[in-house]
Amino acid sequence: MNDRPIGLDPAQAAAHAVAAERHPRVRTLDDGAVREGFPLSPLTDLYYLLLRGSWAWLISMFAGIYLLANLAFAGLYLLGGDCIAGARPGHFLDAFFFSVQTISTIGYGVMAPRTDYAELVVTVEAMLGVLGVALATGMTFAKFARPRAKVEFSRNILISPYDGRRCLYFRVLNVRGNDVVEAAIRVAVALDHVTTEGHSLRQLHELKLVRERTPLFRLSWLVIHEIDEHSPLAAVDLEDLYRGRTLFVITLTGLDGTFAQAVHARHIYVPQDVAFDHHFVDLIALLDDGRICFEYDKFHLIRPLTKVELEPQRRAEQDDVLARSDARLLTAELADEERLAES
Numbered sequence: 001m002n003d004r005p006i007g008l009d010p011a012q013a014a015a016h017a018v019a020a021e022r023h024p025r026v027r028t029l030d031d032g033a034v035r036e037g038f039p040l041s042p043l044t045d046l047y048y049l050l051l052r053g054s055w056a057w058l059i060s061m062f063a064g065i066y067l068l069a070n071l072a073f074a075g076l077y078l079l080g081g082d083c084i085a086g087a088r089p090g091h092f093l094d095a096f097f098f099s100v101q102t103i104s105t106i107g108y109g110v111m112a113p114r115t116d117y118a119e120l121v122v123t124v125e126a127m128l129g130v131l132g133v134a135l136a137t138g139m140t141f142a143k144f145a146r147p148r149a150k151v152e153f154s155r156n157i158l159i160s161p162y163d164g165r166r167c168l169y170f171r172v173l174n175v176r177g178n179d180v181v182e183a184a185i186r187v188a189v190a191l192d193h194v195t196t197e198g199h200s201l202r203q204l205h206e207l208k209l210v211r212e213r214t215p216l217f218r219l220s221w222l223v224i225h226e227i228d229e230h231s232p233l234a235a236v237d238l239e240d241l242y243r244g245r246t247l248f249v250i251t252l253t254g255l256d257g258t259f260a261q262a263v264h265a266r267h268i269y270v271p272q273d274v275a276f277d278h279h280f281v282d283l284i285a286l287l288d289d290g291r292i293c294f295e296y297d298k299f300h301l302i303r304p305l306t307k308v309e310l311e312p313q314r315r316a317e318q319d320d321v322l323a324r325s326d327a328r329l330l331t332a333e334l335a336d337e338e339r340l341a342e343s
Contacts (some may be wrong), residue, residue, distance in 0.1 A: 008156075008275055009304040015238055016272060023242040028268040058143065062136055069132070073099040073125050083118035086111040095232055103129035106156075123335070149263035150176035152307050155300040157248055157269040158234070159276050161310060162224060169224040169231060170269070172252065173281055173299055174217055179257030183217035185209070187225060189232055190247040204249070205232040217254060219294055220283070241271035248273075275335070277310060278302045 008016075050058055074096040077084060078193065087094035098111045102125050113119045154171040162169060167188075193203035197226060208231075210224040227233050240246075248269035256263045281301035285293045 004305050006227065006301055008278070008302065012238075012276060012278075014306075016131060019238055019242040020272065024245075026242065026245045026247070026272070028247065028270060029076060047139075051143055052136060055143070058139070065132070069125075069128070070096055070099045070103060073103065073121065076121050077118065080115060080117040080121070083113065083115040084111050085114040099125065100125055103132070105129060146185045147182065147259040147261045147263050148254070149254070149256065149265045150174065151265035152299070153250065153265075153267040154279070154280065156260060156273050156275045156302050158278050158280070158302065159227070159236075160278055162279075166227040167224050168227060168248075169222060170250075172217075172221040172223060172298065173296070174219060174221075175296075177218060180217040180254040180263065181257055182213070183221075183252060183254035184213045185221070185223055185250065185252045187211065187223065188249045190249060191232065191244050206232075207231070220299075223250075224281075238271070238274070238276060241274055246271055275302055277305045279305055279309075 004326040006122070031054045050061075057298070072093060077095040077098065077152070078092065080162065084095065084098050094111070101107055101111070102122050105126065113122045152173045152175050154173075157163060157168065157170040159166070159168050188204045188206045188211060190202050190204050192200065192315060194200050207225040214221060225231070225233075236246075250269070251264065253262065253264045255261070277304065281298045281303055283295045283298040285295065287293050
């Protein structure tokens with residue numbers, strides 16, 4: 001196996017390039033939808049945005065609010081004149097750092113409010129400081145404590161012979177390696193559909209999987225859908241995938257054994273991710289001491305199938321054609337016998 005080429009076959013890569021030029025780019029649900037006119041704004045759904053945003057964005061927002069609040073209160077102290085004992089009159093930096101000490105409830109004792117105006121501003125600032133610390137702490141804990149499944153999906157989804165049948169399959173890896181119990185996976189394909197009334201819509205077809213649940217998902221999982229005559233992918237080729245703007249939507253749910261909470265992951269494949277007549281490179285090796293070694297650097301690797309590997313699939317397809325032909329002939333003979341019997 002080591003002398004076999006690794007990666008997408010050059011001929012198929014060229015076919016992808018031609019199809020991509022001929023058809024509009026297929027986008028996922030993340031970057032392919034534009035929402036207009038929805039009654040939402042950042043302030044009406046701020047908690048959701050903060051939880052979904054990155055840590056860098058959250059920390060930058062907290063730092064920005066903290067800086068702006070201290071600048072604003074420093075300006076208020078300057079408006080009160082010489083209202084801070086121990087500070088230089090009209091000195092902005094002294095007012096700013098007094099605000100920092102107040103909003104953070106530090107209070108070194110060097111500077112203190114001198115007038116009733118300063119006492120009032122300090123009261124408001126201290127209240128807002130305590131409230132801000134509570135909100136920042138709660139948001140940080142909620143974001144930090146939210147369980148997430150560290151799951152990775154293979155870069156490609158394959159349509160190839162598997163165990164003698166045409167199948168659609170991909171790999172899923174539990175990167176963290178902990179216990180995800182009662183894991184379940186669902187695969188749906190989104191296809192363009194035009195109703196009899198002429199309405200265009202995206203229709204989801206759920207694909208039947210060979211194994212859609214596993215009691216324990218700890219390492220890797222090969223998810224397989226057998227493409228038979230009832231599958232929406234029957235007789236689909238690369239051109240059909242691009243023409244139909246096909247999307248494969250994957251969702252995985254399970255119970256995290258560490259957090260004892262439900263976790264989920266999802267992934268979307270587009271036609272550019274589909275490889276025909278390829279197979280994944282084996283990532284499991286048996287060590288001398290009996291342990292199983294999973295090689296992560298091979299997780300995304302694929303290789304084109306050889307003619308020898310494709311031969312069982314061709315024979316199976318020929319057998320299916322012959323079986324359907326025999327069935328049609330038998331049906332025709334039975335119909336002729338019934339007509340003769342009636343006459």
